[in-house]
Amino acid sequence: MRIIESILIANRGEIARRIIRACQKMGIRSVAIFSDADANALFVQEADEAIALGGNAPADTYLNFEKVLNAAKATEATAIHPGYGFLAENAAFATACRESGIIFIGPKADSIEQMGSKSLAKSLMEAHDVPVIPGYKGDDQSLERFTTEAESIGYPVLLKAVAGGGGKGMRIVEQPSQMQSAYEMAKSEAKNAFGDDAMMLEKYFERARHIEFQIFGDEHGNAIHLHERECSLQRRHQKILEESPSPVLSASVKEQMASSAINAAKALNYVNAGTVEFILTEDGQYYFLEVNTRLQVEHPVTEMITGLDLVEWQIRVAQGEVLPITNQDDIPQKGYAVELRLYAEDSMKGFLPATGTVLKWSEVNMEGVRYESAVQTGDDVSVFYDPMIAKLVVWAENRDAAFRKMHFVLGKTDCLGLTTNQDFLQYLFEQENIQKGVYHTRLFDETDILLKYQQEQSAAQIEPLIALSLFRWNQRNQKKHVLGNLPSAWRNNFYQPQFDKYQVGENEVQVNYKVVKTGFEISVNDQNYKASVLSTDEQSIRIQLNDAVKTYTIAGSGTYYVKESNKAKVTETTLLERLPLPEKEEIKGGYTAPMPGEIIKVLVEKGNKVSKGQALLILTSMKMENTITANADGSIVDIFIRTNDQVEAGTLLLKIEED
CATH class of the missing domain: 3.30.470.20 (ATP-grasp fold, B domain)
Incomplete structure (x- = not known):
């Protein structure tokens, strides 16, 4: 029997923490590896040792064979636990561990390799009396062959990347007219995700x-x-x-x-x-x-x-x-x-x-x-x-x-x-x-x-906004140093209430409130409320709103996040200026990033003619690819980004002059 005395965890996040707990339970020294972005992460703090990999992209960090193995050797780790994702199902990595004299905590490399190919896995299962889905897994990868096989199997069918996983390189095809576009998109996604665009076809069961x-x-x-x-x-x-x-x-x-x-x-x-x-x-x-x-x-x-x-x-x-x-x-x-x-x-x-x-x-x-x-x-x-x-x-x-x-x-x-x-x-x-x-x-x-x-x-959530206004009032009231006997937001015009204006999604909401002997009188959208503050601390407030007592957790400044206890709903809202700010000019024909991420590929050049629905660029964020397409026919006037650029949500990507 081999004794494992230390384990390097070739992963991050919650699964790294889970493996660390098992190591602690068994008296095994744990070693974390981490990217620049994860330098202060919990799993790094909890491990017995930690090694910086340098960089952030998965290919430079958690997927980098050489860096991971060097970290294991430098810390004299007996074994490597890959967790899930990253290198967990990489047969070459499992082999490299064995050749380096390091125990790979997982199946044998040949098992990983056999199951890494969906077509090979299917053939092996058929040979051992395991029922498999009717389909095609041959060497002929032409569109014509897939179309013929789909007709034979019967629609709907499922196109799947042979080397795939996690939903990548998969497309449901419900009728013959969809086959070509689904085939091309699935192959492209598989190539980008796995470096292999080989596909297989299976009967798709709609309500399985x-x-x-x-x-x-x-x-x-x-x-x-x-x-x-x-x-x-x-x-x-x-x-x-x-x-x-x-x-x-x-x-x-x-x-x-x-x-x-x-x-x-x-x-x-x-x-x-x-x-x-x-x-x-x-x-x-x-x-x-x-x-x-x-x-x-x-x-x-x-x-x-x-x-x-x-x-x-x-x-x-x-x-x-x-x-x-x-x-x-x-x-x-x-x-x-x-x-x-x-x-x-x-x-x-x-x-x-x-x-x-x-x-x-x-x-x-x-x-x-x-x-x-x-x-x-x-x-x-x-x-x-x-x-x-x-x-x-x-x-x-x-x-x-x-x-x-x-x-x-x-x-x-x-x-x-x-x-x-x-x-x-x-x-x-x-x-x-x-x-x-x-x-x-x-x-x-x-x-x-x-x-x-x-x-x-x-629909805008009214009560969380009332709680937020009372929370902000209470914070101001506690910080007052001048005229401390007067409540926050006191006015010499008694009849004019104080107000806060909030942006919640597409809705703008104004909360009007007035301090009275019993607490607050509040009106929002012609609805009237009576409220009082029962208790508060740095991130929560307990209020009575009409007859109901409710507790809210609040975080943020400028943009706030408000959550009522016992409910999962978090209201995200931005406090608006009392005087309107000049509106940000919207660039006609401009295309902006819908989410933060990295530009994987720019598919057009300045001066190109494009048609409605044509793919312009591919943006990836958190392992999800998003294709930006043209909203109308036109010409590319400007391109403001390049491949591998990191962009924030709302970043201007390119501009099209519509026909």
């Missing part, structure tokens, strides 16, 4: 569910599963919610799928942690999707229902130990677990990534609640990496109790200072079909859940 099984194997021939995870609630092929057990899986189908998962593990002679993913169709048939040869983002769901530490298991297996449990019937399963991913993204603007500073981060401390977070108050969320801020995980005796607890936790968690999907997540938990488990991978495509949410959120 995504169910996966956690597997584990060791070097002694043992292979087991640790039950299923339901991951069907997705947008753009990215998981939003994971839960276990599945709300729809019958005992007989679970047994069949679990058997197929074990067959997949044995086909690979699999060692360490992995996940076998399946789709479950409306008629109860299931098919193999892929094997993720790493620890999954959603592994805490399995840990919560089994009580097992999967990272500890990974380390023990990497040392050459036998699996802690080898008898399938001895794997525990108790209660219900749910996980949500809190992202820095704008649910009102197509889930575009957001950046900013976390001005207030506060977690709920209660039984059965677990956070896997990457941030603390004061941290910056940058454009360089994935926008996930934290994973929220709850456990309860049954599904209804777990969902109730998660709704409560979403309301109690404070994340202020940047735009997140927190309120959208709480909204999802209020939807009847999700509460009942009646959903599938295309729920957002086939329902108006997102549209209804956006319509509800577009």
